Amino acid sequence: MGTDAEWDARYDAAPDGMFSGNVNGTLAAETAGLTPGRALDVGCGEGADAIWLARHGWDVTGLDVSAVAVERGAVAARAADVDVRWIAADFATAGLDGFDLVTAHYPALEHTPDRAVLHALLAAVAPGGTLLYVGHAPLDREFSLAHGFDPDDYVLPKDVRAFLPEDWTVEVHEERPRPGGAPHGSSFTHDEVLRARRG
Ligand SMILES: C[S@@+](CC[C@H](N)C(=O)[O-])C[C@H]1O[C@@H](n2cnc3c(N)ncnc32)[C@H](O)[C@@H]1O
Numbered sequence: 001m002g003t004d005a006e007w008d009a010r011y012d013a014a015p016d017g018m019f020s021g022n023v024n025g026t027l028a029a030e031t032a033g034l035t036p037g038r039a040l041d042v043g044c045g046e047g048a049d050a051i052w053l054a055r056h057g058w059d060v061t062g063l064d065v066s067a068v069a070v071e072r073g074a075v076a077a078r079a080a081d082v083d084v085r086w087i088a089a090d091f092a093t094a095g096l097d098g099f100d101l102v103t104a105h106y107p108a109l110e111h112t113p114d115r116a117v118l119h120a121l122l123a124a125v126a127p128g129g130t131l132l133y134v135g136h137a138p139l140d141r142e143f144s145l146a147h148g149f150d151p152d153d154y155v156l157p158k159d160v161r162a163f164l165p166e167d168w169t170v171e172v173h174e175e176r177p178r179p180g181g182a183p184h185g186s187s188f189t190h191d192e193v194l195r196a197r198r199g
Contacts, residue, residue: 002110004090007066011046018069019045021076023052024105025179026134026191030172031056037100040124042091043107047073047084054082058101063087063094092116096124103132106188109155117155118163125198131168133160137175137192157194167199 011018027049036057041050046069050062054077064070067088077084087094091109093116102124109117125131139151161173172195182189 002065002108004065004067004088007064008068011066011068011072017046017072019048020183021046021048022180023049024134026193027052027103027105027132029179030132030193030195031101031103034101034130037129038098038126039101039103040096040099042102042104042121042124043109044073045069047076047086049103049105050084051077051080051082053101053103054084055080061085061087061096061099063089063091063096065090092120094120096120098126099124100126100129101132102129103134105134106136107133107155110153111155111159115163118160121160122163122165122198127198129198130171131160131194131196131198133157133194133196135192136188137190140187143187157192161194161196164196169197169199171195171197 039053039058039060041060041062044050044062044064047062050060050073054060062073062084070086070088073084074086102121121131135157141151144151161170172193175190175192178189178191
């Protein structure tokens, strides 16, 4: 489900765009009280969140394992006349650090025995910075299995919370309705939102 070639094929199968191009409402809500600085959007897809952050004063890096998605983000950023740094790479091995905000919405990051994604998430956030990690909720396991993936294979907000060291503060961890409702044709009505601050 998760290699670069597999994700590229998914994006190629949706040549007019896989997503709406609109910012995720939870990102807009959860960053309202933050002072813009360096931001990293993990699993940025076609770049709508990264572009929104850049418009709101953040110095943004958008990272996705799919080069097709990242190229779409770059095209959209040029059209919007904003600067975003784009990286096509596997987040788990990208070796990033020093961000005031690390945001990931529905990022489809897979567990590995070495817990590489969890280590990479913690390392990416600068001291005093914020991690915003948002997934779908509640996850309907049978629906997921019928659509070819097992939610247990993926790093979910609850997994990130359980991995946070003691010097992190959990500011938000809850399920709530997704702003704007479920995207057309999907059953994703709610988000699981984790926002935590590194000490
Ligand atoms: C469901 S999409 C969400 C895209 C975007 N965040 C949004 O809200 O529209 C999941 C994204 O995660 C990316 N992804 C999956 N595994 C990844 C990995 N190991 N490193 C970076 N990105 C990954 C996929 O290519 C895909 O674009």
